[in-house]
Amino acid sequence: MSKNTSDETPHTVQNEDAVAAAGKKGTPTPKRSNQVAANKRPLVPNDRKEARKRGREQMAVQRERARVGMANGEERYLPERDRGPQKRFIRDWIDSRTSLSEFMLPFMFLVIVATFIPFPQIQVYGMFALWVFFFIMVIECVLAGLRIRKNLREKFGESRVERGVRWYAAMRMIQMRKLRLPKPQVARGEQPS
Numbered sequence: 001m002s003k004n005t006s007d008e009t010p011h012t013v014q015n016e017d018a019v020a021a022a023g024k025k026g027t028p029t030p031k032r033s034n035q036v037a038a039n040k041r042p043l044v045p046n047d048r049k050e051a052r053k054r055g056r057e058q059m060a061v062q063r064e065r066a067r068v069g070m071a072n073g074e075e076r077y078l079p080e081r082d083r084g085p086q087k088r089f090i091r092d093w094i095d096s097r098t099s100l101s102e103f104m105l106p107f108m109f110l111v112i113v114a115t116f117i118p119f120p121q122i123q124v125y126g127m128f129a130l131w132v133f134f135f136i137m138v139i140e141c142v143l144a145g146l147r148i149r150k151n152l153r154e155k156f157g158e159s160r161v162e163r164g165v166r167w168y169a170a171m172r173m174i175q176m177r178k179l180r181l182p183k184p185q186v187a188r189g190e191q192p193s
Contacts, residue, residue: 086156086165096187096190115127142166145165148169
């Protein structure tokens, strides 16, 4: 059995060099004190200003990523009150409909403007209209809460419906669509999944 050593020698040498470079075989085990010294990092960086600046930049990037993630409805960036499939279903259900309640803020602004008009009749009518609008909004939120609870029972089961879903739906409903967070993921008229 004759072997061609000229072919094996360069290959074997290359393998041994690769293993030695990785620090596994062919080199003595380093002393513990040398390894600890190699892993030491200063508690306080040499250039504190630069380290503080770099830390602020990293925090700004993380905050921006969290803000965008929350606006897009990414589950890991949402606050606890918005997490879970039931809350997502409620958001989609509310966002797929147009409700009178979402116009509460602009209507209140108009009533405030009307109170500055020096005619008492306009002020009285404005306040009366505000109370009528508020009453209609409460009825709309209650009816929507009942429908959502029914849909959640059908979709997730009777005993698995979370507490506070009607209140969550009402709070989402009275926010203007453009100001809602997380931003609406469904178009108006689209069926929620």
